[in-house]
Amino acid sequence: MVLNPVLGKLVSKRVVLASASPRRQEILTNVGLRFEVVPSWFKETLEKSSFAAPYEYAVETAKQKALEVANRMHVKHLRTPDVVIGADTIVTVDEQILEKPVDKQDAYRMLSRLNGKEHSVFTGVAIIHCSSKDNQLETEVTDFYEETKVKFSDLSEELLWEYIHSGEPMDKAGGYGIQALGGMLVEYVHGDFLNVVGFPLNHFCKKLAELYYPPPKHNVQHKKYDSIPSVDTFENLSDGESESSDFTEHKGASKLDSSGMCSSGAICNSENNSSIKTGFTVPLENQNGVSESAAKLPSKILELMDGFRASKAMFVASKLKMFDHLKDKGPLKAVDIANEVGTSVCGTERLLDACAALGLLEKTPQGYSNTDSANTYLTSDGECSLHGYIIHSNDHIWPLFTNLESAVKEGSRQNHRAFGKKAEDLFKDYYHSQEVKQRFMAAMHSIAQLTARDVATAFDLSRFKSACDLGGCTGALAHELGQIYPNLKVTVFDLPEVIANTSYFQPPGQNTAPVTFISGDFFKDDLPEADLYILSRILHDWPDEKIHVLLSKISAVCKPGSALLVAEIVLDEQKTHPPRAVLQSLSMTEGKQRSGSEYKQLLEKYGFTNVQIKITGNLLDAVLCFKKNLSP
Numbered sequence: 001m002v003l004n005p006v007l008g009k010l011v012s013k014r015v016v017l018a019s020a021s022p023r024r025q026e027i028l029t030n031v032g033l034r035f036e037v038v039p040s041w042f043k044e045t046l047e048k049s050s051f052a053a054p055y056e057y058a059v060e061t062a063k064q065k066a067l068e069v070a071n072r073m074h075v076k077h078l079r080t081p082d083v084v085i086g087a088d089t090i091v092t093v094d095e096q097i098l099e100k101p102v103d104k105q106d107a108y109r110m111l112s113r114l115n116g117k118e119h120s121v122f123t124g125v126a127i128i129h130c131s132s133k134d135n136q137l138e139t140e141v142t143d144f145y146e147e148t149k150v151k152f153s154d155l156s157e158e159l160l161w162e163y164i165h166s167g168e169p170m171d172k173a174g175g176y177g178i179q180a181l182g183g184m185l186v187e188y189v190h191g192d193f194l195n196v197v198g199f200p201l202n203h204f205c206k207k208l209a210e211l212y213y214p215p216p217k218h219n220v221q222h223k224k225y226d227s228i229p230s231v232d233t234f235e236n237l238s239d240g241e242s243e244s245s246d247f248t249e250h251k252g253a254s255k256l257d258s259s260g261m262c263s264s265g266a267i268c269n270s271e272n273n274s275s276i277k278t279g280f281t282v283p284l285e286n287q288n289g290v291s292e293s294a295a296k297l298p299s300k301i302l303e304l305m306d307g308f309r310a311s312k313a314m315f316v317a318s319k320l321k322m323f324d325h326l327k328d329k330g331p332l333k334a335v336d337i338a339n340e341v342g343t344s345v346c347g348t349e350r351l352l353d354a355c356a357a358l359g360l361l362e363k364t365p366q367g368y369s370n371t372d373s374a375n376t377y378l379t380s381d382g383e384c385s386l387h388g389y390i391i392h393s394n395d396h397i398w399p400l401f402t403n404l405e406s407a408v409k410e411g412s413r414q415n416h417r418a419f420g421k422k423a424e425d426l427f428k429d430y431y432h433s434q435e436v437k438q439r440f441m442a443a444m445h446s447i448a449q450l451t452a453r454d455v456a457t458a459f460d461l462s463r464f465k466s467a468c469d470l471g472g473c474t475g476a477l478a479h480e481l482g483q484i485y486p487n488l489k490v491t492v493f494d495l496p497e498v499i500a501n502t503s504y505f506q507p508p509g510q511n512t513a514p515v516t517f518i519s520g521d522f523f524k525d526d527l528p529e530a531d532l533y534i535l536s537r538i539l540h541d542w543p544d545e546k547i548h549v550l551l552s553k554i555s556a557v558c559k560p561g562s563a564l565l566v567a568e569i570v571l572d573e574q575k576t577h578p579p580r581a582v583l584q585s586l587s588m589t590e591g592k593q594r595s596g597s598e599y600k601q602l603l604e605k606y607g608f609t610n611v612q613i614k615i616t617g618n619l620l621d622a623v624l625c626f627k628k629n630l631s632p
């Protein structure tokens with residue numbers, strides 16, 4: 001898919017849309033971008049007269065909206081997003097800026113002004129790249145605007161009022177929605193239609209291309225071009241070009257400098273690019289007949305070739321608890337860490353350097369210390385520790401993946417090759433070995449902690465009085481639900497050997513809402529009563545026969561109006577995104593990952609209706625559905 005090289009750059013990033021506008025959400029969702037929505041609290045009250053041109057007002061407002069969200073997320077949740085996108089749409093006519101009408105009279109005033117005339121719609125967009133250094137938020141702002149000209153027909157008073165009474169104008173800039181009834185008022189549109197609707201998608205993609213695929217610097221200096229060479233259509237950006245462009249990024253060419261200049265020399269900030277011919281960049285070499293070899297370096301492939309080394313370095317440093325040692329005592333020299341951990345000095349130094357190269361540690365003349373991310377995610381007691389899951393990945397998933405070739409040839413899980421045992425025997429180990437059990441529970445706990453907030457807030461669950469998390473393990477999600485919905489009574493239902501070991505994972509302090517733990521087997525035993533059932537990371541693991549048993553049972557105990565919340569990674573319809581889910585499938589469990597339409601079909605088959613899917617843009621997505629009312 002040709003757009004992938006551009007939007008694909010955002011796949012691994014935590015992207016936040018700082019906008020409550022459903023249109024913006026839809027435009028970006030439709031092109032497969034995965035993001036979280038955090039509406040901005042920035043009040044649109046900048047002094048309009050202080051801006052030389054109307055678009056400057058829209059750009060500044062977009063920027064302030066995005067910055068407010070970036071700051072709030074950084075301070076409140078300690079989870080700095082990678083990219084925050086803000087936008088602001090305004091209409092200008094007769095040198096006046098029109099925003100959203102405050103009431104019907106205001107809508108009438110606006111529409112009367114636009115009646116029979118041409119006006120401009122400007123959307124300002126800000127793309128903020130965020131990072132955290134010493135707990136301080138650092139931002140790099142890229143902004144731009146797009147203008148579209150729209151002409152209204154001559155419209156009668158009656159028609160205007162009829163339109164106003166439809167209610168459509170109220171949350172729309174200029175008091176009309178071109179995508180719906182308002183389309184009937186419009187004689188022509190010159191420019192990007194989606195810009196009028198609220199988001200200039202084409203310009204946004206070009207901006208991303210400019211940021212992530214700038215032409216190599218040396219070429220810009222030597223060639224006849226004095227601005228970014230362009231291709232005018234998305235189609236011109238082929239996969240091959242994406243590889244070559246990746247090369248430029250690895251060379252550091254994509255970095256924005258603090259003056260807001262792209263390394264290509266093109267101005268990245270506050271220009272709508274009408275004077276500079278921009279577009280998706282192609283390597284200059286191709287256009288000028290200069291050697292293509294350097295630009296064709298397959299950096300993506302090189303990255304994948306080395307990916308396993310990077311994973312293993314992080315796994316081993318975690319397993320040896322190096323991040324824990326550094327948290328308590330850093331900065332430390334390699335020799336000190338080697339002494340603490342009982343490893344060789346030369347091996348430890350190499351491993352620590354590798355972790356520094358990967359951005360997990362900082363290296364100074366005083367020694368090595370953890371980065372903020374290492375403290376938060378890699379230490380075993382970190383705030384959002386992933387330690388348990390990393391150890392599980394090292395001890396359990398890694399051996400399975402080393403046998404991937406056999407797994408693919410045979411189409412089955414490779415427990416016998418990886419561990420010298422069949423799946424059933426491994427399961428017995430789980431029953432008998434306290435260590436294996438706790439390792440597995442720690443893995444599930446760390447992922448559940450990280451995803452609980454997204455799952456709990458994907459939908460407004462405040463209407464429910466009781467919830468039962470089936471297979472809820474340590475209760476991480478249950479506790480989060482209790483925090484967010486204090487009136488919700490939450491029960492965790494899981495196997496007796498799991499429930500027996502949950503005490504270690506309970507949050508400290510008295511302030512958390514009580515969670516009830518009940519032991520049982522959800523395939524065999526009666527399920528506790530609840531008006532919301534939850535299956536988080538369960539369905540992808542089981543074969544269809546088991547899912548049939550489970551969903552039939554849930555459907556049978558659900559009263560009409562009760563609901564089921566499923567938390568899984570939801571694949572796109574092509575089933576190639578997000579890569580995490582697709583790669584997880586290679587573990588060859590008997591279950592499978594599903595797309596949104598497959599979840600819908602599955603849940604409807606068991607009597608659930610009104611299936612709503614929320615792509616959170618994070619590790620887990622959510623699907624909410626309701627038990628159908630019995631037919632009269």
Ligand SMILES: O=c1[nH]cc([C@@H]2O[C@H](COP(=O)(O)OP(=O)(O)OP(=O)(O)O)[C@@H](O)[C@H]2O)c(=O)[nH]1
Pocket residue numbers: 018019020021022023024039040044065087088089090100171172173176177178179182196197198199
């Ligand atoms: O033809 C259409 N024109 C405009 C719109 C919608 O109008 C609003 C513009 O308002 P704003 O940019 O301030 O954005 P908000 O909705 O307030 O959301 P933020 O949270 O981002 O401030 C925008 O929703 C457009 O989509 C339209 O729908 N059709």
